[in-house]
Amino acid sequence: xxxxxxxxxxxxxxxxxxxxxxxxxxxxxxxxxxxxxxxxxxxxxxxxxxxxxxxxxxxxxxxxxxxxxxxxxxxxxxxxxxxxxxxxxxxxxxxxxxxxxxxxxxxxxxxxxxxxxxxxxxxxxxxxxxxxxxxxxxxxxxxxxxxxxxxxxxxxxxxxxxxxxxxxxxxxxxxxxxxxxxxxxxxxxxxxxxxxxxxxxxxxxxxxxxxxxxxxxxxxxxxxxxxxxxxxxxxxxxxxxxxxxxxxxxxxxxxxxxxxxxxxxxxxxxxxxxxxxxxxxxxxxxxxxxxxxxxxxxxxxxxxxxxxxxxxxxxxxxxxxxxxxxxxxxxxxxxxxxxxxxxxxxxxxxxxxxxxxx
Amino acid sequence: xxxxxxxxxxxxxxxxxxxxxxxxxxxxxxxxxxxxxxxxxxxxxxxxxxxxxxxxxxxxxxxxxxxxxxxxxxxxxxxxxxxxxxxxxxxxxxxxxxxxxxxxxxxxxxxxxxxxxxxxxxxxxxxxxxxxxxxxxxxxxxxxxxxxxxxxxxxxxxxxxxxxxxxxxxxxxxxxxxxxxxxxxxxxxxxxxxxxxxxxxxxxxxxxxxxxxxxxxxxxxxxxxxxxxxxxxxxxxxxxxxxxxxxxxxxxxxx
Ligand SMILES: Nc1ncnc2c1ncn2[C@@H]1O[C@H](COP(=O)(O)OP(=O)(O)OP(=O)(O)O)[C@@H](O)[C@H]1O
Ligand SMILES: [Mg+2]
Numbered sequence: 085x086x087x088x089x090x091x092x093x094x095x096x097x098x099x100x101x102x103x104x105x106x107x108x109x110x111x112x113x114x115x116x117x118x119x120x121x122x123x124x125x126x127x128x129x130x131x132x133x134x135x136x137x138x139x140x141x142x143x144x145x146x147x148x149x150x151x152x153x154x155x156x157x158x159x160x161x162x163x164x165x166x167x168x169x170x171x172x173x174x175x176x177x178x179x180x181x182x183x184x185x186x187x188x189x190x191x192x193x194x195x196x197x198x199x200x201x202x203x204x205x206x207x208x209x210x211x212x213x214x215x216x217x218x219x220x221x222x223x224x225x226x227x228x229x230x231x232x233x234x235x236x237x238x239x240x241x242x243x244x245x246x247x248x249x250x251x252x253x254x255x256x257x258x259x260x261x262x263x264x265x266x267x268x269x270x271x272x273x274x275x276x277x278x279x280x281x282x283x284x285x286x287x288x289x290x291x292x293x294x295x296x297x298x299x300x301x302x303x304x305x306x307x308x309x310x311x312x313x314x315x316x317x318x319x320x321x322x323x324x325x326x327x328x329x330x331x332x333x334x335x336x337x338x339x340x341x342x343x344x345x346x347x348x349x350x351x352x353x354x355x356x357x358x359x360x361x362x363x364x365x366x367x368x369x370x371x372x373x374x375x376x377x378x379x380x381x382x383x384x385x386x387x388x389x390x391x392x393x394x395x396x397x398x399x400x401x402x403x404x405x406x407x408x409x410x411x412x413x414x415x416x417x418x419x420x421x422x423x424x425x426x427x428x429x430x431x432x433x434x435x436x437x438x439x440x441x442x
Numbered sequence: 443x444x445x446x447x448x449x450x451x452x453x454x455x456x457x458x459x460x461x462x463x464x465x466x467x468x469x470x471x472x473x474x475x476x477x478x479x480x481x482x483x484x485x486x487x488x489x490x491x492x493x494x495x496x497x498x499x500x501x502x503x504x505x506x507x508x509x510x511x512x513x514x515x516x517x518x519x520x521x522x523x524x525x526x527x528x529x530x531x532x533x534x535x536x537x538x539x540x541x542x543x544x545x546x547x548x549x550x551x552x553x554x555x556x557x558x559x560x561x562x563x564x565x566x567x568x569x570x571x572x573x574x575x576x577x578x579x580x581x582x583x584x585x586x587x588x589x590x591x592x593x594x595x596x597x598x599x600x601x602x603x604x605x606x607x608x609x610x611x612x613x614x615x616x617x618x619x620x621x622x623x624x625x626x627x628x629x630x631x632x633x634x635x636x637x638x639x640x641x642x643x644x645x646x647x648x649x650x651x652x653x654x655x656x657x658x659x660x661x662x663x664x665x666x667x668x669x670x671x672x673x674x675x676x677x678x679x680x681x682x683x684x685x686x687x688x689x690x691x692x693x694x695x696x697x
Contacts, residue, residue, distance in 0.1 A: 099564050099573035100557035103538050106574055107552075193532045322550065326543050328533050332526050333589075336494045337544065338519025382576065383533035386550060 110387040113380050117394040121175065124398060128405045129167050136162065173298035173362070174404040174418070175397035176306040178369055180359040182396020183310075184352045185370030186377070186388060187317055190324050191345050191352075192254040198370035199356040202261035203239050205367075206268040208360035211235025212290040213272050217279040232290070232361040239264060240353030244346055293366030293419025295404050302362035309358035313351040314393070320344065321385035328383060366419045368426030369396055375433050399425075446508045447471035447632055448493060448522075448600055454501035455488055462488045464656040465502070468634075472599055475626045475633040477643035477664075480653035481677055486636045487527055489653070490602050493634070494524045507599060522600040523593035527608075527636075529585045534576030537569060537588050544592040563595045566621065583609040590618070594625070601625055603635045607642065619646050641691045644668055652676060665689050 129141045136144070136159050144163040181199060188197040199205045211231040246260045276287050289296075317324075323344055326334040331341050356370075377391040400418070403425060407416040448470040455463040462485045470476045478486050491497040492504055495512035504511035506521045523544070531540070541560045542552055564570045567587050577585060586609045593601060603622075607615050619642070625631040626648075637643045643650050644664040652660040652667050654676045660667045668690055673681045680696035 099538050099561040099570050100554075102574050103542075103552070103557060103560075106536070106538075190533075195532075322543070325535065325539070328531055328535055329540060329543065329592075330526065330528075330530065332491065332494070332496045333524065333592075335496050336519065336522070336524035338514075338516040340514050378533060382539070383535045384539050 110381045110384075114387060114390055114394065117380075117391060117398065121394055121398045121401070124401050124405075125171055125175070128171055128401060129163055131405060131409050132162070132167060134158070134162055169300045169303055170295055170298040170404070171401060172300075173303045173306065174295055174400045176303055176310060177295070177298075177359045177363045177366065178373070178396040178398070178400025179393040180306055180310055180355050180396070181366060181370040181400075182373035182377075182392045183314065183317065183389060184356045184359075185396075186374035186385075186392040187324070187348055187352050188370075189374055190327055190385070191348055192258055193327070193330075194254060194258050195375065196371075197258060197261075199352070199360070200365065200367055200370060201258070201265065202243060203265035203268055204236050204243075204261075204353055204356050205360050205365045206265045206272070207239030208232040208236040208357055209287075209290040209365050210268050210272045210275070212361075212364070213275050213287040216286045216290075217275055217283045219283075228290075229361040233357045236357030236360060237353050239268065240349060240357075244349055247342075247346065247349075289417070290360075290364040292417045293364040293422070294417040295363055295407075296415070296417075297362060305362060306358050309355045310393075313355045314389075316351055317348070317389050318386075320348065321389060324348075324385040325383075364419065366400065366422055368422050368430070369400060372426045372430050372433075373399055375430070379433070445472060445599060446505070448507075448634065449503070449505045450489070450493065451504070452502040453489070453492060453499050453504055455485075455492055455497060456500055457488075462656050463492070466653070466656070466658055468651055468658070468661075470600065470632045470634045472632040473626055473630045474648045475622060475635065475646055477647035477650045478634060478636045478653060479638070479640055479643050479650060480659075484653045485656040486653055487604050490524070490604050490634070490636060494522065494602060496524075520596070521598055522602055523596045523598045525586075525589045525593045525603040525606050527604040529582075529589045531577045531585075534578055536574050536576055537580070537591075538564065538573040540577055540588060541591050541595050544595045559595055559597075560591075563591045566594070567591050568617065581609075583611065583614060586610065587614070590621070594621070597629065598631070600632045600634070603633070605636050605638060608638065615642065622646060640668055640673075644689050644691060668692075 126138065126141060130136050130138050140156070140159050141163055144160045147160060185198040188199065188202060189195055209232070211234055212228045215228045215231045242264060243257060243261050247257050272287070272291065276284050279287065323334070323339045326337050326339050327341065327344070334341050373396040374392050377388055377395050381387050381391055400422065403421040404418045407418040407421040410416065410421070448468070450466055450468040453463050453466040454461065466489060468476070478489065480486055488497065492499050493506065493511055495518070498512055509518050509521060538560055541563065542556060545556050545559070561570070564573055567590060569584070569587055569591055572580065572584060577588060580588065586606060590603070590606055593603070607618050610618055622633055622635065623646070626633050647664055649662060650664045650667040651658055652672060659676050660672055665688065670681060670683060673679065673692070681692045682694040682696060683690045684693050
């Protein structure tokens with residue numbers, strides 16, 4: 085809250101004027117994040133074995149939609165068929181995981197909540213592992229994706245069912261989710277234990293997370309999930325804000341708290357399942373991005389949700405670029421990079437700011 | 443004008459097997475202040491939550507302006523405002539953002555009228571300088587006043603407050619008294635307020651309800667309710683009482 089002090093000494097201008105200014109400032113932060121995302125995206129498209137200058141990237145980008153001739157067929161191909169689908173998937177997946185995290189953190193009123201601490205992502209990994217190891221290859225990668233999806237949703241349904249049990253508090257939901265996560269991870273380990281080396285490697289992909297399968301299809305799938313869920317989250321941002329004041333206050337303000345909690349957790353599961361089904365368990369993003377966004381512009385969901393989406397997209401895009409180009413001849417799984425960047429960042433955030441104990 | 447008030451009839455509530463309210467009757471009409479007093483764990487907060495619709499009564503009937511408590515939706519929510527006993531918040535909402543949340547419409551667009559109302563309430567409570575401060579960074583008393591501001595900005599027919607003064611110092615207590623008086627006398631709100639400070643209740647309220655072990659032990663004019671015998675039997679202490687301007691005040695305890 086950089087402007088907080090300045091505003092309060094401006095008492096002559098009143099609280100209303102201060103509010104208007106704070107809205108403007110938050111919109112500015114959102115604009116800045118969007119700009120940063122565009123710049124990182126453009127820059128990222130120039131990187132790779134075939135160096136493509138920025139101008140040519142730009143030309144290739146506008147050439148296809150507008151129908152004029154790009155400078156080189158090759159640049160056109162590399163940008164549209166290789167780099168852009170991967171980048172776009174990274175941004176969409178990052179946004180999806182981060183938004184899933186921020187919604188869960190609010191619904192469960194717990195800064196530890198994320199798609200991973202609740203076992204939703206682990207469920208997806210288990211679903212994928214089962215298909216890989218028992219070799220239902222009839223539908224190719226779709227079988228894996230579909231099963232990951234089914235398992236992620238199943239885990240969320242179990243958590244929701246626990247939530248339906250009389251007077252289950254947000255805290256008991258979290259604890260149940262963590263217990264579920266350990267159970268699922270153990271199951272995955274057990275399944276992998278009896279698998280051959282190839283399958284084990286494949287399963288690793290799902291538990292660590294990678295964008296190596298990203299293409300336009302995965303982008304479309306994740307974007308569709310975002311298109312279904314994000315507007316609902318945004319429409320409900322007022323009620324999500326009221327939830328921050330406590331269940332009791334929220335109820336007294338007319339929020340149907342349990343319906344909101346169940347409905348939105350279901351949508352989060354949908355979103356996370358869609359992302360994890362294609363990218364595996366990219367950890368930490370869902371935990372870190374919301375906290376970072378809150379530091380930038382506070383807890384008001386009208387601004388926090390878009391900011392978290394942008395930050396999540398930005399962080400995963402950067403992490404993916406690092407994983408691709410960080411080491412000259414090895415491509416790291418992006419999940420490893422997000423964890424390596426994410427955990428020190430998170431610890432720094434914890435030390436820097438006293439998170440209110442919930 | 444004559445909107446029906448808050449009517450609580452033979453209200454029973456239990457957490458699990460433990461019965462906390464055992465047949466409570468209370469009325470609050472618009473324009474009056476009713477103070478709810480009683481020892482710890484006598485069921486005061488539970489009673490307020492039943493009226494607010496946070497808890498569903500086990501038995502009995504609770505209506506607010508004729509609408510059964512617990513009716514969902516914004517219309518029913520516009521009948522009363524509630525200030526809970528604890529005002530912890532999870533994440534750094536600013537004071538003015540949180541006050542605007544009291545206004546039903548202020549979900550996406552905040553119009554000029556909303557802002558002016560919020561500003562007026564913040565100034566009324568002396569919080570204008572803190573408008574942009576995140577709630578978790580406030581002191582307990584400041585946060586309590588922010589919660590009161592969020593309730594006042596709604597301007598509902600009824601106002602329920604659970605120990606709104608327990609973090610406030612003398613001056614702010616006095617301010618709270620005048621604010622609640624303003625609510626009842628000028629805005630014609632029906633105020634039901636839980637207080638631990640019996641003297642404050644005597645000063646402030648038109649009527650006092652003394653709750654003891656989940657039942658109404660006494661109810662009426664402050665002078666009728668606050669007596670030596672009642673305090674002795676309900677609270678288990680022997681009070682030193684003085685009479686001032688026709689009312690009795692507790693100034694200490696024997697032994
Ligand atoms: N969520 C809960 N679960 C189980 N029991 C509860 C719960 N809330 C309150 N109780 C019990 O109900 C009884 C009444 O509690 P309540 O909060 O209504 O008391 P109170 O009169 O407001 O007390 P205080 O003056 O301490 O605030 C207490 O015995 C308490 O232990
Ligand atoms: Mg209480």
